Amino acid sequence: MPAVPSPPQTASRRNGLTFEQWREAIDTSFLPLAYSRQASGRFHCSFSYARFGACAVADLEVDAHRVAREPRHAAASDAGFFKIFWQLSGHSRVAQRNNAAELAAGMWSIYDTAQPYSIDMGERSRVLVLLVPQAHAFGWRQAAANLGGQALPGEGAARIAVSALGALLHDTCAGHLLDHHGQAVLQDSVVSLMETALQGVRAAQPAACDMDGVAGVAGSAVARRLGEARMRRLAEFVDAQLHDPELCAQRLATVLNVSRRTLYNLFREAGLTPHAYILSRRLRQAARRLSGEPGRTITEIAFALGFADAAHFSRVFHERFGMSPSQWRQRHAGAHIVLPH
Template identity: 30%
Template sequence: MPNSVHSLSTSGLTPKNQIQCWTDALTELCGQFDVDPLEASSLEGRVNYTTVSRLKLCQIEVSQHRIAHPVSRAKAGEHPYVKILFQTYGVSHFEQNGHRIELMPGDCLAYDVSCPHTIISPSLTRHEVVIVPTELLQERGFHLAKLPACKVSARTGTGRIAHDFMHAAFGEAPKLSPHTALGVADTLIDLLLLPLREAGTAFDRGGPVALYERAQAFIHDHLRDPDLSIDQISKALGCTKRYLHMLFSDRGMTVSDYIWRARLLNCRQELETQGGKTITDVAFSWGFSSSSHFSRVFRNYFGIAPSSLHKAQNGSQSPVSISSDTSVPRPA
């Protein structure tokens, strides 16, 4: 069932109930905060919010106020979110870990909600916010320990693209099927991370390159396991299968392509150097479960039958040179 847009307003409430209403709204969205209207006699706030898969998208307008997530509320695991905040009107002052960041219209701020922080808005402000569960970022290779807040521009470049997509996703959210919403959410997260990567933020301490190298290492360590699978690799690396596929497709291959190519190269090396093993022994030792399947993909990849190499090795002939063709065979 597609998600609807929910609305909440403090208009018409008593000042005391306005603060309670706004506190309850923040609690429902991302955790408990202290709310202070500063010296104003009332807190006029309005929020529209919806969900796209596991993301929460919000449009917030509120009069002068201060919200705080103090140390006393900072319990481990209580606020497992990262906020991506787009300032669209007014000025806000963000403080966290001794750092103060001024937000103007067109600025974008990413920060860890679980870490104590304060946001002061001395007059009317409007924000568009994406609330992202931290585990969705960890699945993409981002390590969030002691994440510093990061401000980037949403006026131009990838920041503007991310904001425009987020704005469009909010408007279309009620029309999305659950399956489509999942794809939109994945795309939105990837777009939101682009300006952060460009800014060199510590958000990306793991990063796609490091994760790809870890995937390579895991594959080679488990290459002899006939049950090696994409599920097993993604679980070990703590990332989604979709993100794992993307890491390899960016380099012109699938995860399966990489696994089978690595196995074939190891099989060829053994056939050329260890004449005491049979072809079936070699194939089975590197994760193949069928000698006929092995022979077929070996011939497709190298342009020569494994039996030819085996005979050459046992007959003390010179090994056949490896073909320069780097295309990857498709296992049946």
Template identity: 30%
Template sequence: MSGVFQEIRGSADDLDSWRVLITGELPSFQRVENPAGGEFHGTLHRQILDRISAHLIDVRTARHVLHRTPEHIRFTPEPLYVVNFQIAGTSTFTQAGSSAPLQPGDFAVSSSLVPFDWEFDGDFTVFMLRFPQTFIDAPAQSFLPLLGRSVGAADGFSAHLSPFVASVARDPDLLRGPVGRRVAQNLVDLFTTSFLDFLERTRGDRAAGTPVFQRVTAYIAEHLREPELGAASIAAANFISTRTLQAAFQDHGTTVSAWIRERRLAGVRREIGDPMLADRPIGELAERWGFPDQAHFSRVFRQAFGESPKQWRARASRDESGARERDLSWLLEIEPSTGWL
């Protein structure tokens, strides 16, 4: 993506135009169908804030269906979570063999790695938040029980979260300006809290013991900024051997050091690009995230993101100050990495 903030608005009065609008130049994120035919009108408002995107969709039609298939998954560059929040109308979201009926204020979390079906009967409005799975400091396996489940507007923490999400969806100004990325990141954090709250309340008869990988990744998330964090200290704090620790990460296709590095880099990148921290030296922010060696930090940052920390800060500042709303004619020139519904 070439910019930190991008905003797209558009509307369509037929299904073919709607597909062009929501897809851009990318292979489609899902197949869109209108089985009942008849009149159709859809509006899209998409805001892209670095690697987080927010989508407000309003559709007026008799029936609307989205299908995500293995073919769509093959063309997705990185694993994503998508929060599907129902604002108006009703729908049924199905993933991983479970179906979630959604009423206004309810939401379902989905993984881009698993096919889904999302069916709407009648007019509807939804808000979707999409972000990389690495933004959550928990293994993807821990969220598998959530797929295809409805988190109700009155369920636990969600009773407090749903009104806030609805207000953000209806007020796009909250995602603009210097605080926009903070609001987007706060939404990710709040949804994560709601996921964990839901899993805890619905754990039921699942095994009381927490798997090693889930336990140690939760520990890493709590101690991520500590410079001495490493395999030895993590193993000792969790009363396991380093061999057991390393094996747990190998089973998930990664290593302890890679897991820590990816999340530290994501954290420091957010802070370097945050306009409210523009007066803080890059070296200071890097050290806070466990990168005391500036040469090493610059090297791994460039390897991960394709530009230096200084270049990223300059681009973030430039794009933030130049952020403006795009019209539909600009949409036709959208870059491939930003063209998903």
């Protein structure tokens, strides 16, 4: 079946809006919200906006005010979305479920639009907002449930994503639009980058040091579709090939005797990608070897598990476990790390 093409890309840039015009623009471009402000008089606002694929992004600079997604808004919506909110300058206060946090420049947060949330923006705040349909971001679900309304660090994959979106806004507002293929590639890239960022944040939290982690959760979900025997065979194959830098999704599809598209669909339903599954298996083995094989250097362990260089290994290990390989080795030296099957 041929893919349904993305709608034509759209972009706009507006300045000097009144508060009422601002409300109308956001309700039309993004989602209906409740708005309020304490100050009277002139309201300063400017924004750049673009749609690409099924997503929307905007760069906003506004005076102090409050927006809230209330239960009535969620109840009236036909589809769920995830919203990511980057603080570029100034400050904001965000809240969802039982979480509330102050965002300073460089930080970000995530929301599930099916749940109430609120944002109090400070004077002359500049933010970048990304709206993604939940159907296009399966891997964000659990992270959004746990992290909604928290202040998250704007580094690594999250910083790369916001840079790409800023470049998109600059180019599209200047009239340089992406074709359907370009929109799809950018959407997939941004979703994958933010999935990586969310997984890194979750892994850095204390509870995430449980070695079950992403691989175990994803394995259980995929196994419900594949069957336990086939999932064990897949895990055994991956673990036996971790030394090979060329281990890839196509080889996993061959082992399971399914198409590459079917493989991605199976993992997408589990909230993961084949690449992320392989990386997770590599990192869990690395953690075990760092604690149990003191005679091997960190670089030797990295190369033995298929990492191209030690710097990349250290970066992704820190994103997964919240500490460097050397810190992990010091903290867990001689410990028996239990790994799930």
